Amino acid sequence: MKNKISISIIFVILGILIILAPTVIFPVCPADMKMRCQYTKQAEIGIGILIAVLGAASFFFTEKVRAGISIAVAGIGALTIAIPTTLIGVCGSDMMACNNATRPLLVVLGVLTILVSVVNSVYLLKIKEV
Amino acid sequence: MQDSFLIKSVLKKKRKNIPLVALITILSFVLIGGSLFILVLGNGLKGLQKRLGADIMIIPAECENTAESLLMEGSREYFYFDRDVSESIRNVPGIDKITEQFYLASLSADCCTSKVGIVGFDPDTDFIIEPWVSEKAKGKMGKDKAIVGSQIKVEKDNTIRIFGRSYSVIYRLAETGTSLDTSAYFTMDSVPQLIADAESKGIKFLDSQKRDNMISSVFIKLKDGAVDSDVARDIIRSQETDVDILYPEAILSSFARNAGHIASVAYAVLFVVWLVAELILLIAFYISACGRKKEFALLRVMGLSRDHLVSNIVKEALLISVAGFIVGGFLSAITVFPFGRYLAYKLSFAYVTPTVPETFFIFLFALLVSIVSGMIASAIPIFKIFRLDEYSALREEE
Numbered sequence: 001m002k003n004k005i006s007i008s009i010i011f012v013i014l015g016i017l018i019i020l021a022p023t024v025i026f027p028v029c030p031a032d033m034k035m036r037c038q039y040t041k042q043a044e045i046g047i048g049i050l051i052a053v054l055g056a057a058s059f060f061f062t063e064k065v066r067a068g069i070s071i072a073v074a075g076i077g078a079l080t081i082a083i084p085t086t087l088i089g090v091c092g093s094d095m096m097a098c099n100n101a102t103r104p105l106l107v108v109l110g111v112l113t114i115l116v117s118v119v120n121s122v123y124l125l126k127i128k129e130v
Numbered sequence: 131m132q133d134s135f136l137i138k139s140v141l142k143k144k145r146k147n148i149p150l151v152a153l154i155t156i157l158s159f160v161l162i163g164g165s166l167f168i169l170v171l172g173n174g175l176k177g178l179q180k181r182l183g184a185d186i187m188i189i190p191a192e193c194e195n196t197a198e199s200l201l202m203e204g205s206r207e208y209f210y211f212d213r214d215v216s217e218s219i220r221n222v223p224g225i226d227k228i229t230e231q232f233y234l235a236s237l238s239a240d241c242c243t244s245k246v247g248i249v250g251f252d253p254d255t256d257f258i259i260e261p262w263v264s265e266k267a268k269g270k271m272g273k274d275k276a277i278v279g280s281q282i283k284v285e286k287d288n289t290i291r292i293f294g295r296s297y298s299v300i301y302r303l304a305e306t307g308t309s310l311d312t313s314a315y316f317t318m319d320s321v322p323q324l325i326a327d328a329e330s331k332g333i334k335f336l337d338s339q340k341r342d343n344m345i346s347s348v349f350i351k352l353k354d355g356a357v358d359s360d361v362a363r364d365i366i367r368s369q370e371t372d373v374d375i376l377y378p379e380a381i382l383s384s385f386a387r388n389a390g391h392i393a394s395v396a397y398a399v400l401f402v403v404w405l406v407a408e409l410i411l412l413i414a415f416y417i418s419a420c421g422r423k424k425e426f427a428l429l430r431v432m433g434l435s436r437d438h439l440v441s442n443i444v445k446e447a448l449l450i451s452v453a454g455f456i457v458g459g460f461l462s463a464i465t466v467f468p469f470g471r472y473l474a475y476k477l478s479f480a481y482v483t484p485t486v487p488e489t490f491f492i493f494l495f496a497l498l499v500s501i502v503s504g505m506i507a508s509a510i511p512i513f514k515i516f517r518l519d520e521y522s523a524l525r526e527e528e
Contacts, residue, residue, distance in 0.1 A: 094281060094471055097472070101472040105468070112464070
């Protein structure tokens with residue numbers, strides 16, 4: 001029960017933070033400028049929603065399904081990192097907030113998402129099984 | 131077997147050990163953050179020092195502040211005067227070298243999502259830019275060639291596209307952490323072409339920028355023994371128009387002094403944090419050693435040698451120190467390093483990304499200090515063990 005509640009809450013918080021990172025915490029360049037960071041923002045909002053929804057959903061399922069959800073979230077965490085770094089990217093100048101603040105924040109949130117989901121799936125599949 | 135017992139014993143005493151691990155966590159976090167700050171400050175200064183090779187800089191009158199921010203932060207602003215300024219000072223005594231530069235206000239170009247500072251310079255007389263360019267440069271500077279700052283995106287075929295035209299890049303400068311990194315350097319004869327290309331893309335220019343004989347600044351290197359203020363006075367006398375004089379070297383040395391003061395404050399803060407953490411550790415280990423007298427005595431009576439007991443205490447302190455360092459290191463890895471550039475930008479100081487060996491040494495330093503701090507604190511229980519009288523210790527507790 002403890003694991004169920006805590007993991008659901010952590011995933012929902014991480015999802016919300018991924019949505020807030022390019023919109024509220026370190027907003028990317030204005031929408032009228034049609035820059036790469038704009039598309040990164042849109043993609044990350046989608047990813048954030050997905051992680052939050054999976055987090056909320058995992059509350060209602062058994063341990064094995066939760067482990068599966070965690071593995072999926074780990075993959076989505078990798079996407080969180082790949083979008084601002086390689087898949088879409090951000091603006092080139094490191095004087096811009098999307099480059100020096102939004103991107104590192106998304107990378108950190110992605111790393112945390114992967115870390116939490118991998119540890120959780122290992123815990124559910126190995127330790128709990130034993 | 132022994133070690134797993136040790137880990138279990140450390141984990142069991144959560145109430146005592148978690149605050150100690152937290153303390154080491156704070157200590158290593160502050161050490162890593164502080165060392166990075168001092169390193170970045172020093173690196174930024176070194177980068178600037180390399181780039182300010184002139185003793186005197188002549189700029190149009192009333193442009194002193196803009197020119198100063200240009201030198202220190204690399205901001206590109208409009209200011210122009212006639213090339214005659216440079217011609218008329220050739221006979222001023224004390225001058226060794228003279229070179230001119232032309233700045234074009236930051237413009238968005240094809241190569242970059244951000245604005246690029248365009249600098250025109252004369253490779254024949256230049257002593258400001260050439261020294262930064264190492265021997266690895268691909269060929270000599272000339273028309274349609276460029277030297278670019280570290281942040282300018284270079285195409286795979288080693289060219290940059292600016293306003294629809296390609297320029298081959300002969301060298302990419304090292305990072306300075308200022309907007310010099312987003313500058314591109316061209317020869318003076320490329321400048322009219324750049325202006326024409328930019329105009330054809332719809333960018334408006336002032337008439338003063340389009341005239342062929344306009345420059346933005348004159349840099350002067352003095353002969354040995356020449357006094358800068360005397361030369362500056364002669365320069366102003368030789369001019370018909372009003373000009374301002376800047377002393378880049380003097381600005382830099384005052385900046386270096388300030389940076390030096392900030393670094394010493396940072397060192398002092400690091401030392402104080404370490405001292406406070408060490409004192410708390412010493413007190414914590416002292417209290418714990420007093421409370422564990424019976425435990426030590428029992429272990430001794432059960433046949434554990436003094437050396438074994440001492441090694442257990444040392445291992446315990448080591449475990450706490452390393453655990454604290456791992457947590458502190460992780461926290462700083464996800465906060466200080468990713469957001470260093472953002473913080474530096476907000477605090478207006480140059481951020482040069484630390485190299486891998488530099489980062490490694492910062493973490494190693496924090497690890498060593500954490501371990502040494504733990505070891506020093508463990509000296510108290512060790513001392514207690516050597517003075518332990520098992521019989522009375524066991525009796526006392528009864």
